[in-house]
Amino acid sequence: MLVSAQAATMLALQDKMNAKVNPDWIAVRSPFLRAVVIEGSEAIEHHGWKWWKKQDCDLEQLQMELVDIWHFVLSAILIKHQGDQAKAQQEVFAELDQTSLTFDGNEFEFSQLSLLDKLELMIGLAAAKRYSVSLFSALLTDCQMSWDDLYAQYVSKNVLNFFRQDHGYKEGTYIKEWSGREDNEHLVEIMTKLDVKSDSYQDDLYSELNKRYQLLNVT
Missing domain, CATH: 1.10.4010.10 (Type II deoxyuridine triphosphatase)
Known part of the structure; x- marks a missing residue:
């Protein structure tokens, strides 16, 4: 619920x-x-x-x-x-x-x-x-x-959209493929490791996306 x-x-x-x-x-x-x-x-x-x-x-x-x-x-x-x-x-x-x-x-x-x-x-x-x-x-x-399922997917998609915008999506400088995999694939993988009920879920998700983006150097 x-x-x-x-x-x-x-x-x-x-x-x-x-x-x-x-x-x-x-x-x-x-x-x-x-x-x-x-x-x-x-x-x-x-x-x-x-x-x-x-x-x-x-x-x-x-x-x-x-x-x-x-x-x-x-x-x-x-x-x-x-x-x-x-x-x-x-x-x-x-x-x-x-x-x-x-x-x-x-x-x-x-x-x-x-x-x-x-x-x-x-x-x-x-x-x-x-x-x-x-x-x-x-x-x-x-x-x-469930509503929990929807919440997890909704927040995750929004966080990814913000992440893309913050890293040059509108300007055309954002690199969507990280080490041969699209960013949404990395997103799904990160989601499974986080607690969707945590008050910091969206911040944790953004932080983990950023870490992976920098670590993989989008190559």
Whole structure:
């Protein structure tokens, strides 16, 4: 189950990352829910939906799409509350345990929906400029992810994004391959050695990335 410290950390990280891209991101109100539509469609592709041919579900890629979607949902929540992270956090927990929602005059019980049905519902909501934290939570369960799993992957991806920016990603000087392996491979390896529940998890992750980056001399 998601805890308040995790929610607070993720909201703060999302605000910080968005502000790094555009300091006026709250006022600009970029179409983050449009991105949910696109990422949701990609998630459906990773699951497989074509009834006329054999397809295998790529669960790992599907989970990664959910992490991306959560970035955009958090951004939409923060915009709704004018960047007030405390109010945004209250909304997250107020809706977290709901088991159904009403959309277009119809009641949808999550327990009666397949994973693909849930993804389609999320896309429909996003296209209508809406979101549902409880629906997202139900999707996590279907994709065999806990909130701890999501938190670890979310924070790790944000830390890697910050690390890249701090080391010349925007300027084109960042070297993504370290000793023949991409940085995200090193990230996954480092994650397994750290305590995701530690208050210093994100700082520890950044520190370990930096040590490895310097040690390998990105060659």
